[in-house]
Amino acid sequence: MDFQKFYMGEIYDAYAYLGAHLEDGGVVFRTFAPAAEKVAVIGEFNGWQETEMRQTEHEQFWQVFVPGAKEGQMYKYVIYHGGNRVEHCDPYGFGMELRPNFASIIRDLDAYAFRDSAWMERRTRNFDRPLNIYELHLGSWRRKDGFEDNPDKPVEKGWYRYDEIADQLIPYLKENHYTHVEFMPLAEHPFDGSWGYQITGFFAPTARYGTAEQLQQLIDRLHQSGIGAILDFVPAHFAMDWYALRRYDGTELYEYPSSDVSDSEWGSCNFIFSRREVACFMQSAGNYWLTKYHFDGLRYDAVSRIIYWMGDERRGVNDVAVDFLRKMNAGLHRLHPTAMLIAEDSTSFEGCTKPAEQGGIGFDYKWDLGWMNDTLDYFEKQSFERAQVPQKLTFSMFYYYRERYLLPLSHDEVVHGKRTIIDKMFGDYDMKFPQARAFYLYMYVHPGKKLNFMGNEIAQFREWDENRQQDWFLTKYPIHDAFHHFCEELNGIYEKHLALYAGDYDPAGFLWLTMNENGSNVYGVRRKGDGETVFAYFNFSDAEQHCRYTAVDRERIATLIDTDWQRFGGSTPEPQNKDDLMELLPGQEAELVLPAFSGILCRVETF
Secondary structure, three states: OOHHHHHOOOOOOHHHOOEEEEEOOEEEEEEEOOOOOEEEEEEHHHOOOOEEOEEOOOOOEEEEEEEOOOOOOEEEEEEEEOOEEEEEOOOOOOOEOOOOOOOEEOOOOOOOOOOOHHHHHHOOOOOOOOOEEEEEOOOOOOOEOOEOOOOOOEOOOEOOOHHHHHHHHHHHHHHOOOOEEEEOOOEEOOOHHHOOOOOOEEEEEOHHHOOHHHHHHHHHHHHHOOOEEEEEEOOOEEOOOOOOOOOOOOOOOOEOOOHHHHEOOOOOEEEOOOOHHHHHHHHHHHHHHHHHOOOOEEEEOOOHHHHEHHHOHHHOEOHHHHHHHHHHHHHHHHHOOOOEEEEOOOOOOOOOOOOHHHOOOOOOEEEOHHHHHHHHHHHOOOHHHHOOOOHHHHOHHHHHHHOOEEEEEOHHHHOOOOOOHHHHOOOOHHHHHHHHHHHHHHHHHOOOEEEEEOOHHHOOOOOOOOOOOOOHHHHHOHHHHHHHHHHHHHHHHHHHOHHHOOOOOOHHHEEEEEEOHHHOOEEEEEEEEOOEEEEEEEEOOOOOEEEEEEOOOOEEEEEEEEOOEHHHOOOEOOOOOOOOOEEEOOOOEEEEEEOOOEEEEEEEEEO
16 A cells, blocks of 8 residues: 555555455455554454564554464454553454444455456446436345245244345336436444444444445446436445444544544444545545445445534535545546445535536536425315425426436335325325325426335335335235336336436426416426427315417327326226327417326327
8 A cells, every 4th residue: 555645545456455355375454543552463363362563664554464363253353551451352354243242254255256347347336327316224124034935944033144135125116117226334333223323333334234245246246237326325434332442442533532523413423534644544435345245336425514613504615524425536537437336425515526627516417305395295285285386396397407406215214204205195095105206206207317216105004113124015905016017117217218317417307397387386498408398287275177288390299108197096097009199280289188197108209
């Protein structure tokens, strides 16, 4: 490792030097602990007795070669400082014990040979491609129930392994036309209820679901099946557990020295990115997951907590931290030009998705949390209230082209008493389903890439619980099964039709055709992209509405999907012959009848 670059914050592969690395006949252990008075390594290879490490010529690093140490063995570092002896996991450890234990595990990250070269060669950042993300918590998507196919052969209850779940996950993603899966954090964490957002092992795939090699197998199989994988990445803060990064060398090495800014609102420690060694740690973590596991992108959690002091705009911009983000993103893009960097950023900070070399932060996409909040708030209202707040639907397009946005319906919207997406719809049980179908059609017609959390597609009413699998039994009920098939078909239409994604970030690709005329709650949208045109009309009121579509050219109109079709749970019969197209001359109008809480999407062909 180039130590000068390490101290300047320019290293992206510190994990290649630090941590535990297999060498002929043993393992070399290295750790960065500048304030430590003595460091030793203990593990299965020495009977958990201290093998003292020596300071290198750079004095702030400690290392030792242990003959006979092998892949799969556990170890810890013992840090001495100020009369205290503390056992720590390895900050750069590639594996770790399952909670409540915390020993690191020696892993050979090069043992698995990926077979996804075809995918990696054609991979892009999807700016002009469909990007439809299925957000998933691996431990609660599906769980072992004690039986597989044969009830006479009980199996272990609990989590599926990384490699095991591929057999169920890949067919499901393909059948439902998702282009990518986004895994909630997979780095090791001690508390299940943190969902992986309070990390102790930033380079260690959680042992809940298996080993590093088994995770590599999962990503490889996804790629070979044509599905991308995004990892939820947590660069802002880390778990307070005494054995991890907190006061690692006896001092505040990774965190701020003052509790006023060191402790986050989640009871974790904020990283201090003014320390270039800390910047190298996080840059290397990002590069590690993209390089060693072939993830196709990173979704950065809590970016607002990095941009502003404690995430509070009133406290001002943390310029040093913003510079860190800008530099890290630029470096990761140099190393991985086809990988996506996505910001969960709730602020109005300018230039989030502007390239770093042009003064922006350098993300590829930014979550449009304003769209999410406004749209869900609109659908929670009664019909007469909706007529009074059209801006809840229209405002997003006033700012939309300032950034490259992604529309998220994430795990955050279905927990902590917020209710699930289906349950947020106004009205009783039966009223919610047609509104949810119209809502999802509106989402997929609106410009921007898409993200949907697991369970939303089956209209789950129970809020998400990390300790339970999704309520898959709901699909036995006709209305839930019909809703699931609607979402599946809508995803397929989005994936197939260029107008719905190719012009996402071109202002010429979107036009309002009508917006709540006379308080009708009727909206019309036209989308264009790469030579294709579609239009959609929505009736978000509780009464039937009539509207008119006016042809611009000689046009043939084909209905792609109607949220009120009977097979989706509505009342409108589906056309028996979809090849019978409506033909219009320039200026000619077609009357559309929209039942309450419905939407229709049509494709336009000129002739």
